[in-house]
Amino acid sequence: MIEMDFAQEDLIRLIVALVIGGTIGAEREYNGKSAGLRTMIMICVGSALFTMISGRIGGTGDRIAANIVNGIGFLGAGIIFREDNRVKGLTTAATVWAVSALGMCVGAGHYDIAIIGFIFILGSLLLLLSLSSRIQKMNQTRDYKIVTAFHNKTLKQYEDLFSEFNLKSNRHQQQRIGTEIIGNWRVSGSEQNHEKCIKRLLRDPEVKEFTF
Structure with missing residues (x-):
């Protein structure tokens, strides 16, 4: 060589x-x-x-x-x-x-x-x-922001909705501005469950703004 x-x-x-x-x-x-x-x-x-x-x-x-x-x-x-x-x-x-x-x-x-x-x-x-x-x-984490009209109550119904679709949520800042209330969550779960929940929220007439 x-x-x-x-x-x-x-x-x-x-x-x-x-x-x-x-x-x-x-x-x-x-x-x-x-x-x-x-x-x-x-x-x-x-x-x-x-x-x-x-x-x-x-x-x-x-x-x-x-x-x-x-x-x-x-x-x-x-x-x-x-x-x-x-x-x-x-x-x-x-x-x-x-x-x-x-x-x-x-x-x-x-x-x-x-x-x-x-x-x-x-x-x-x-x-x-x-x-x-x-x-x-199988498991995604997304940040949800929901703006809806204030009716003298919190946004717990949306946390119950997350649970309905087998999604785990961690509540972040929530605030009321005038006649509106804004909620922020970090939500985790399967992509399929996220999509089902998102479709429900997009059809909700009470939701004025939704970021996901």
């Missing part, structure tokens, strides 16, 4: 990092996530580069590889955001973190670990998507 020089080996590592990062990035891009094809390639190739240079520097160069994790942590934190009282972007942020680990494996020349890790990560993103959707349908 012909022994490769360092330039050829480095090139192979960067190509492998590009392919691995690009494949995972393509999956994220296809699903409309914020960190897509180009981002994942830059993360994987960049992590590989830092690992390769830390190996050449030696000694204190180990700190470079160690600081990759800290840098990726800041990048991942920027992907996570809140929307409608829900935290989103956690899976993409975790994927960024995992892709950087793959890049470090490739940069260190540990192709076996990188390939196995790549199979596990991509498999989790692809194969567990349907399972995640099924679990989500």
Whole structure:
């Protein structure tokens, strides 16, 4: 077998990092996530580069590889955001973190670990998507806001309605403004039960405003 020089080996590592990062990035891009094809390639190739240079520097160069994790942590934190009282972007942020680990494996020349890790990560993103959707349908948490006319009573009838459809509710702020009373709840239950309850509330003539 012909022994490769360092330039050829480095090139192979960067190509492998590009392919691995690009494949995972393509999956994220296809699903409309914020960190897509180009981002994942830059993360994987960049992590590989830092690992390769830390190996050449030696000694204190180990700190470079160690600081990759800290840098990726800041990048991942920027992907996570809140929307409608829900935290989103956690899976993409975790994927960024995992892709950087793959890049470090490739940069260190540990192709076996990188390939196995790549199979596990991509498999989790692809194969567990349907399972995640099924679990989500079994139990969802939604924020309900109901505005109705004030008739000298509380909004307990709506909590009874939630229970009728096997939904668990946690009462949040309720307030009266003029002739109206406003109620807020965090409601959890199956998607099917949510839909049945929502249809009932949408048909309720007493409900002036309904956010769900």
